[in-house]
Amino acid sequence: MAALTLESVSKRYGDFDAVRDLSFQVQKGSICGFLGPNGAGKTSTLRMILGLQPATAGRIEILGAADGRQVRDRIGFLPEERGLYKKMTPVEAIAFFGALKGLPPAE
Structure with a gap:
């Protein structure tokens, strides 16, 4: 079972695509780094994972929950x-x- 799953996740701010069709999984017990240049969508993606802002499209599951706020006591x-x-x-x-x-x- 994956600790984190993103399937075709996108985030738009008006006409700007901050994140476009991002998909990946992080398996339970593994360590994952999230690297990229400024403006690549790292912060927007983390905010969506944590439930601080909604995705424009796609699906996010973290620790079995559809919204990071539901498991915030288990997230650092x-x-x-x-x-x-x-x-x-x-x-x-x-x-x-x-x-x-x-x-x-x-x-």
């Missing part, structure tokens, strides 16, 4: 940057990171 992700967004207030940033781990917004 270390982004290149901390992911602080200039338009977010500090409180919004804290709420955002809490929500990634399942913390209710009101809390």
